[in-house]
Structures are given as C-alpha cells and as structure tokens.
C-alpha cells in the first residue's frame with residue numbers, strides 16, 4: 001500500500017467506512033462513520049496506517065507517544081515498536097485500587113509527548129487525553145491523526161495549543177473513494193452537506209471534564 005489512495009480503498013474494504021444514517025457519539029447522527037477499530041483485524045492495513053502516521057511524526061520533536069483510548073492504542077503501539085519510541089497509556093478511568101494512576105508507563109516531567117488519534121470530530125476525546133498528560137507534567141503540543149472529519153475540532157485544538165496533522169481530511173478521503181468507485185457522487189453530496197451543518201467551535205458541551213485554555 002504505497003499511496004494514500006490505496007490506503008483509503010484498503011480502509012474501505014476492511015469495513016472502516018460505514019455509510020447510512022448512523023448514531024455516533026452523544027446521540028449525534030451522521031451519514032458517514034469511521035470505525036478504525038476494525039484495523040486490528042487487518043495487519044497490513046495497520047502497518048500502512050502506522051507508517052503514514054510515522055511519516056507525519058518525523059518533523060515533530062517528541063520523546064514519547066500516547067494513543068487516545070481505545071481505538072488509537074494499537075496504532076500507537078505499532079508506531080512505538082517501529083520507531084523505538086517509548087509509549088505511555090492513558091487510562092479511561094482512574095483505578096479505584098492499587099496505584100490509582102491515570103497514566104501507565106515511564107515518563108518524566110517536561111518530556112514531549114506526541115498524541116496519536118484515529119478520528120477528530122469536535123476534538124473532545126483528544127483534548128481529554130491532552131489534559132491528563134499536561135496535568136501529569138508532560139509537554140503536549142502536537143497530535144497525529146488518521147482522519148480529520150473537518151467539523152471544527154482541529155481549530156478548537158489549535159486554540160488549546162495543539163497542532164493536529166492528519167493523514168486524510170474528510171474531503172481527501174471522499175474524493176479518493178469516489179474516484180475509486182466506492183462512494184457515489186450523491187452520497188458524497190449528502191456527506192458534504194451534513195459536515196457543513198454540523199460544526200463545532202468549542203468544547204463547552206464537555207467543559208466540566210476538561211481544563212481548557214479558553
């Protein structure tokens with residue numbers, strides 16, 4: 001899988017692109033949903049996704065990698081092994097026993113941690129991980145993601161000090177899948193209209209869980 005178009009088609013064929021009237025996070029409805037969790041069952045696609053993210057990471061100075069739980073964890077693990085970069089893991093919930101740690105793995109104050117994410121919509125999931133990492137004394141300024149759904153999350157993250165670099169924007173991906181005959185012109189149109197109407201300009205809906213700059 002040398003080209004991005006080949007990767008887009010491989011993701012589609014692996015079942016990572018779902019079309020229809022789908023219920024997403026917080027009861028929102030969407031005509032397109034990306035399920036990157038399926039990639040664990042397709043090792044060649046996993047390697048290709050990790051390699052593309054590694055390319056994006058080459059110019060970003062970092063000491064550690066951290067995947068946003070859960071979908072990005074295996075992707076970050078493959079990148080960690082391929083590049084010999086230590087990884088840390090954020091827990092979704094704090095343990096109620098033992099060490100009560102939020103982060104697993106070894107890290108030191110002020111180390112630079114690059115965040116790995118599968119999909120950005122509002123930016124909320126990624127920001128949640130960033131807040132935990134920063135609260136533990138890590139320096140977090142960048143994230144690499146597989147897909148930017150172009151719904152405002154990347155700008156929201158920028159306002160909070162995070163630069164996002166993605167393998168695909170939704171526009172790129174739709175174009176590649178349309179050219180490959182996987183998605184019709186009509187479906188592309190429906191998705192484009194939905195994305196225009198469903199934009200996020202802040203993370204107010206989850207402000208009780210986040211310590212934001214704004």
Ligand SMILES: O=c1ccn([C@@H]2O[C@H](COP(=O)(O)O)[C@@H](O)[C@H]2O)c(=O)[nH]1
Pocket residue numbers: 024025032033034035036068071118119120121122123124125126153
């Ligand atoms: O098509 C999609 C859209 C979202 N996700 C999951 O949700 C978060 C991203 O949404 P935010 O609003 O930016 O938090 C991400 O962690 C994905 O796992 C998805 O899988 N597919």
